Amino acid sequence: MADYDGKQFDPPAPVAKVTIRTLDRAHSLSDIAMLIDSGADVTLIPRACAENLGLEGATEVSLHLQGFDGGTIAAKVVEAELVFLGRNFHGHFPLIQDEYGILGRNVLNNLSLVLDGPRLDWREETAAK
Numbered sequence: 001m002a003d004y005d006g007k008q009f010d011p012p013a014p015v016a017k018v019t020i021r022t023l024d025r026a027h028s029l030s031d032i033a034m035l036i037d038s039g040a041d042v043t044l045i046p047r048a049c050a051e052n053l054g055l056e057g058a059t060e061v062s063l064h065l066q067g068f069d070g071g072t073i074a075a076k077v078v079e080a081e082l083v084f085l086g087r088n089f090h091g092h093f094p095l096i097q098d099e100y101g102i103l104g105r106n107v108l109n110n111l112s113l114v115l116d117g118p119r120l121d122w123r124e125e126t127a128a129k
Contacts, residue, residue, distance in 0.1 A: 001049070002014070002015070002016060002017070002121060002122050002123065003015070003120060003121055003122075004117075004119070004120040004121065004122070005033075008100065009035075013035055014034075014035070014036040014038075014115050014118050015023065015033050015034065015035055015036065015085060015100070016034050016085075016103060016122075017030075017031045017032065017033060017034070018037055018082055018084045018103070019030050019031075019032065019081060019082070019083040019084075020032055020049050020053065020080055020081070020082055020083075021053070021080065021081050021083070022048075022053055022054070022055065022080065023079060023080065023081060023090070024081050025059070025081070027053050027054065027083040028053070029049050029052060029053060032045070032046065032049055032087070032101060033099070033100050033101070034084075034097045034100065034101040034102060034103045035100050035102050035103065036099070036103050036108065036113065036115070036122065037103060037104060038101045038105060038108055038110075040103075040104035040105065041101050041104055041105055041106070042092065042094060042104045042105075042106050043082065043089070043091070043093055043101070043102060043103050043104040043106055044075070044094050044095070044096045044101055044102040044104065045078070045080065045082070045093045045094075045095060045096070045101045046095070046098055046099060046100065046101050047095040047096065047097050047098060048099075049101070050078045050080070050095050053080070055078040055079070055080055069112075075088055075094035075095055075096065076094070076095050077092045077093065077094050077095070078092070078093055078095060079091070079092050079093075080093055082107065084103065084107060084111075085111060085124050086113070087110065089106075089107050089110070111124060112124065112125040112126075113125065
């Protein structure tokens with residue numbers, strides 16, 4: 001069971017802790033806060049995490065991201081591995097200038113999560129045995 005964050009988000013929002021690491025697994029950062037956002041197409045990681053891991057110059061690729069308000073920003077993309085709920089997700093992740101990352105559908109669609117708003121927690125739903 002994991003909590004919603006009511007300090008940074010109003011109303012409270014589901015936040016997960018992930019590990020981000022280099023592809024060779026030589027360097028990693030744990031307990032990176034990520035907003036669980038089923039409305040986001042892709043997973044975005046904080047630029048500071050990429051810089052701390054030395055991923056900043058890993059690729060010349062950038063994407064134009066469009067927010068819910070219709071505005072767009074250019075975001076640099078890095079290749080990394082994200083570990084969430086014991087699963088590894090290798091991919092290209094756009095960077096955002098925020099202390100929180102965003103877990104998008106490219107990761108979330110591989111999992112079954114229950115968001116329990118009234119209790120302000122979330123959990124992975126596992127198959128009954």
